[in-house]
Amino acid sequence: MPLRFRSRILDHLAHRNYLPIYAHDIARQLRVGELDDAAYDEAIRQLVFEELIEMGKDDKVRLPRLPEEVEGIIKITPRGAGFLKTDVNYREGDLFIPQGETKDAVSNDRVRVRVVRRGDRTNQGYRPPVGLKQDDNFGRVLEVITRGQTRFAGELTQRGREWIVEPDGRTIRDPIMVRDPHAKNAKAGDKVIVDIITWPENGFLAEGVILEVLGEAGRPDVETQAVIATYMIRQEFPPEALDQASEAAKSFERTTHSANASGSWSDREDLTAKFIFTIDPPDAKDFDDAISITHDAITGNYELGVHIADVAHFVTQDSALDIEASARATSVYLPRYTVPMLPETLSNGVCSLQEGVARFTLSAFIMLDADGKVVGQRLARSVIKSSKRLTYIEAQQLIDGKIDDARKHSKTDPVYSEELLSTLARADTLAKIIRRRRQYDGMIHLDLPVVELVYDTEGHVIDAVPEDQSFTHTLIEMFMVEANEAVARMFAGIETPLLRRIHPDPTFGDIAEVRQFARLAKWRLPEEPTRKDLQALLDATRGLPSSRAIHFSVLRCMSKAVYSPALIGHYALASVHYAHFTSPIRRYPDLLVHRVVHAYVDLTDNGRLSTGGKKRRALTRQMLDDPRTLD
Structure with a gap:
């Protein structure tokens, strides 16, 4: 599949240190294996055909030169100049746009730009714009195609007779004039949302109209609302989406009542009697992952169960609720405030794996030997009942045998059974085995300082302290990575498309x-x-x-992890196959993966049927015909 090489080739050629070399040398630098030679060569041919790269007379590979006109996204510097990030990579890199040549564009606008070359400057007495040499190319904005943003938050102030808004952030540099601030009963010192009606040009300020008064500037709750309004983060759910969430929750309650009465969970594997627990931050509201661990003393093998909230059961594909979740894409976490991807009826309610109540889950069971090598896996639709909610520090204190200290960090009844203590000990052992294996495989571990902000009761930052370093954070991370790999590996094995989380090699x-x-x-x-x-x-x-x-330089050299169906692994995790499966309450890509899992368990009797040989090929055809796979 040439898809997995296209972006890597383009990123490689776009690097500021790249010098033209032969295609086979690029393949060596990208560490393309012999088995991938055909896909790599096809990617090169496609990119040449599409004029995204060029083969010179010397057969060396280059990016094309800038054409006469280009489109892209502009970023304006504090001094008023700009840089254009073009839609396509060119060998000149980002195009500089001098002060005075940006028209009325502001940062994040899509613009059309004329490229001014040295050949355009034949007039006698020509002087290049400030900051440019005589032979430098530069750009001149011809038009703003679309605005990246039209509304801004800022503080209302008065200058003589004029009222202006000092905008937050760096998107727009200069104040915004407002003609009638009193129409919204705004006063000096208020944080307001202003919509621009005239954009800044030729030395004139932008002019706007106040849409909303948020309150006194500087108050934490007001500043939080300013961020939400500025970035147009969706807070209110459409009534139809709320109705669907409410009905899904009621339907679940009816189902659980019926199942409790009959003792049957229909098409789900009943894990309610299995010892399963959660470990989360102390302030967690939604619990989307739980774990179980068993150990066979004879074989030395472990069975790791990772049980994830079955959000796909509650969010019907293409429903109003699904469309809203897709538009949000993720929950947004701000200081002391969360904007959820799903209504709280689901996110903090029936989807959340709360202690002591039945919850629907998708379970990944991973079998590992004594060295942490995966020897088997299966997926199942399940129902669980979490036996215990733990916080990270609480769980670590229990592992360390400090039960009295653990009670200080408990968010539920601080009673700890022998089964809990022994399971935690197994979990600690298994996580360290997995970490050792991953380190041997080449997992990158950066040692960079992480701090946690401390707030007073009104939300002001009063301190910054080192983040809790309990090993239980790593324990959960290791287990979630195993589950994410298991799902991605499963669908690679049956040649089924999946939205993967890929992390290409550094350039x-x-x-x-x-x-x-x-x-x-x-x-x-x-x-x-x-x-x-x-x-x-x-x-x-x-x-x-x-x-x-050194650690920051290694971090900066890493490529950006992205979502893609391409069969590319995760470089930093040393994962051959990787997808996001474990956080469907707060990440929409995980929900898409869950739908593919649902299609799989529907076709395999909840993961029980063999998928080898001819059955695998038949299953692949069925999966490709299922609309959940191609969502």
């Missing part, structure tokens, strides 16, 4: 910059380092004065 140019930092720390990295080489650098510099610079 050759970015690695070259890490090598420069490594030399400063007197450490030599190979020209094409492996993950293990990078981790050796990180381990060797940990605790040294150069540690923070």
Whole structure:
């Protein structure tokens, strides 16, 4: 599949340190294996045909030159100049637009730009714009195609007779004039939302109209609402979506009442008697993952169960509720405030895996040997009843045998059964086995400071403290990664499309910059380092004065993780296959993955049927015909 190489090739060529080389040298720098040669060559042919790359007379690969006119997204600097990020990569990189050539554009606008080349400057007495050399190309904005943003938050102030809004952020640099602030009973010092009706140009300020008065500027709750309004974060759910969520919750209650009476959960594997528990932050509202662990003392094998809230059961595909969740894409977490992706009836209610109540889940069972190697896996539609809710610190104190200390961090009845304590001990052992295996495989571990902000009762930041470093954070991370891998691996095995979370290798140019930092720390990295080489650098510099610079340089060299159906693994996690499966309450891509899992369990008797040989090919055809797979 050439798809998985296209973006990697383009990113490689777009790097500022790239010099034209042959296609086979690019393949070497991208570490393309022999089995992938055909897909790589096809990707090169496609990109040449689409004129996204060029093969010069010397057969070396380059990006094309800028055409006479281009479109893209503009970013305006504090001094009024701009840089254009074009839709397509060109060898010149981002195009500089001098002050005075930006028309009325502001940051994040889509603009059409004329490229002014050295050949355009033949008039006698020509002087290049400030900051440019005589032979530099630059851009001139011809028109604003679409506005990236039209409403802004800011503080209302008075200058003489004029009223202006000092906008928050850096999108628009200069104040915005307002003619009649009293129409909304606004006063100086208020935080307001203003909609621009005339954009800044030729030295004139933008002019706008106040849409909403949020309250006194500087108050934490007001500033939070300003962020929400500025970025047009959807807070209110459409009535139809709320009705559907309410009806889904009522239907669930009727189902659980009936199942409790009959003792049967129909098409679900009944795990309500199994010891399952959650570990979450102390302020968590939605609990979308729970775990179970068993250990066979004879074989040494473990069965890790990762049980995830079955949101797809409640959110019908293409319903008003689904459309709203898709538009939100994710829950938004602000200081002391959350804007959920789903109505709280679901997110904090019937979807949340609360202690002591039946909840519908999708379960990934991963079988691992004593060395943490995966020896089996299965997926199932299930129902669980969480036996215990734990916080991270509470769980860690219990693992460490400090029961009295654990009680100080409990959010539920601080009674701890022997089964809980023994299961936690197994979980701790298994997580460390998995971590050791992943480290051997080349998982990247960065040691960067993480702080937690402390607020007073009104929401003002009063302190910053190091984030809790309990190993239980890593424990849950290791288990969730195993589940995400298991799902992605399952569907790769039956050749079924899946929205994956991919993290491509760092570009050759970015690695070259890490090598420069490594030399400063007197450490030599190979020209094409492996993950293990990078981790050796990180381990060797940990605790040294150069540690923070080195660790940040490795972080900066990493490619951006994105969602894609391409069969690309996750570089930092050393995962061959990876998808997001474990957070469907707060991430829409996980919900899409859950629908594919539902299609799979429907076709395999809840994961019980064999999928080998001819059955696998038949299953693949059925999966490809299922609308949930191609959502």
